[in-house]
Amino acid sequence: MPIAHTPTAVPVVVDEAKCIADKGCTVCVDVCPLDVLRISDLTGKAYMKYDECWYCMPCETDCPTGAVTVNIPYLLR
Amino acid sequence: MDEIKSGLTEVVCDILVIGGGTAGPMAAYKAKRHSPGARVVLLEKANVKRSGAIAMGMDGLNNAVVPGYATPEQYTKEITIANDGICDQAPVYKYASRCFEIIQELDGFGIKFQKNENGDFDVKKVHHLGSYVLPMPNGDTVKKALYRQLRREKVLISNRYMATRLLTGRDGQIAGAIAVNTRSAEFLVLRAKTVILCAGAAGRLGLPQSGYLWGTYENATNSGDGYAMAYHAGAALANLECYQINPLIKDYNGPACAYVAGPFGAYTTNSEGNRFIECDYWSGQMMQEFYNELQSGKGPVFLKLNHLHSDTIGKIEAVLHQVERPSRGRFHENRGTNYRERMIEMHISEIGFCSGHSASGVYVDEFAHTTVPGLYAAGDMASVPHNYMLGAFTNGAVAGEHAAEVAANIDLADYDAADVDREQQRVLAATRREDGIPPNQLEYKTRRFVNDYLQPPKVTAKMKLGQARFAEIREDMESAMVVRDAHELMRSLEAASILDCAEMAAFASLFRTESRWGLYHHRVEYPEKNDDDWFCHSVLRKRDGRMTAEKRPVAPYIVPIDESERAAYDRQRIRQHA
DSSP: OOOOOOOOOOSEEEOTTTOOGGGTOOHHHHHOTTOOEEEOTTTSSEEEOSOOOOOOOHHHHHOTTSOEEEOOOGGGO | OOOOOOOEEEEEOSEEEEOOSSHHHHHHHHHHHHOTTSOEEEEOSSOGGGOSTTSSOOSEESSOOOTTTOOHHHHHHHHHHHTTTOOOHHHHHHHHHHHHHHHHHHHHTTOOOOBOTTSSBOOBOOSSSSOOBEEOTTGGGHHHHHHHHHHHTTOEEETTEEEEEEEEOTTSOEEEEEEEETTTOOEEEEEOSEEEEOOOOBOSSSOOTTOOTTOOSSOTTOBSHHHHHHHHTTOOEEOTTSOBOOEEETTTOSBOOHHHHGGGTOEEEOTTSOBOBSOOSOOHHHHHHHHHHHHSTTOSEEEEOTTSOHHHHHHHHHHHTTSSSTTHHHHHHHHTOOTTTSOEEEEEOOOBBOTTTSSOEEOOOTTOBOSSTTEEEOGGGBSOTTOHHHHHHHHHHHHHHHHHHHHTTOOOOOOOHHHHHHHHHHHHGGGGOSSSBOHHHHHHHHHHHIIIIISSSBOHHHHHHHHHHHHHHHHHHHHHBOOOSHHHHHHHHHHHHHHHHHHHHHHHHHHOOSOBTGGGBOBTTBOSOOHHHHOEEEEEEEETTEEEEEEEEOOOOSSOOOGGGTTGGGOOBOOOOO
């Protein structure tokens, strides 16, 4: 049973120009209750790795530079 | 991060608290205050700073028993009636007697409660009989305030560790727990003299109508792990058939929220804009009327605010769009629904277990003690009914103090090393497969069948089909589930908790052959309440590896309920006027 990757539009978006994860910040990754954010090895910026969002907003509220925006997941919109 | 590593560390403490949401931090804080020299460990699957049902905060207390507005006797009576009489009053009375002291303590932490012009607490009426609702103007600061206290008391916090099973000693005494790191899969064995379970609701049980696994009413992290762990440790679980089902904003699946908007003059209506229920307080009887209206030609159901002054609505928005579920404003913005212009469509939530709103929980006495020696439970997963956030704080405090006192006088129990080996094998089995079914598909299928077969109105033949489907999913989970990283490993363990809870929900619902608690346990073939045979708790537990159920008498009432008062919650529907 090979495993496929199904595309989804993720609710949490990060403004890479504002994100300072490449300078060592991990606030959004630390506070997410569902642990769905990661820092990209490629860009050094935060991104949503797992589409498992409760749209609760600690990542956006606690981000020190205002780089994170939580949208309502498309299925609920 | 996320790659699976091997590792096993043993940690020894006096008191172990599992779950860092609401009850857990208060339990750990009180345990440490009681025994400053004790080692108190607070274990959390996420991060204590932002975890649990109040990750973002809370907009008010729904059950504050404030002197001058209500008495512990009145509150105990109201909750007993709201639960159709199936209520051990001792823990409810204890909560009601202590919660004001906890409010004052939280106030001292910097969490402010609304006061009127005289400086008194500004309590509102939302319940059917008494007044218990107290707004929290800076309710977004709750978690930060708690975290400060935990740091000050030097509670040992372990974030990103998910407890998977409890450990017991030879005589059945609690011995600790096994946990796994959610980012590395390394194991931790925590030995403890007493353990307090505060792992929250089973909120990821039913599937929301949106089909999005994470779009639940409860914080989606609350996957019923505490219920599953208590079950496997042999603890009794009470009245699990008394599901949590809530009236919510459709699709957004957050509270409407009558407790916030009601005191300003908002209310629930049918599509004609008419009221159909007397009282917006969340009870099973109210939910039955809500369900009936949804199914009738007068559905769907709405929250009506558009008769209120624009400034009043502004005040309501300032709470609803900023505190408990702040993304709600965005939802309405996308939909173009302004409270000033139109009514807001509502719907009913997926089913779950949560004593915070109903009564389904691990059985506890007035000391928050479960039926396993040394094991406590508090908050949404313990059996004290309708206990909301303030109940989690207060009963967390009760648990913390009692567990600390007991721990001071006993030794660590020895656990069996073979139990740890067996648990490691269970947890890691899916990581050793190259190919198979991922946890999200097993979870989706379980939860879809929960909707198809378990949600009320409950039908025997359907619930039995549900049990057969769950057994098939369990076989797949044990023989074919595949996990590729530590994050998926956490999801696989949650999927197992969800499946355990689904099986418990079916079993408990089949056991009670009557209808009770309105919609929560509406059995089509047994439509009446049957006090002769079923005025009792139903208690589910694992005996010799099998699920069993039995009746347990309701403890004699401390606060008597007059015959004429018993049916107060049955009269929810507005009477027709000629």
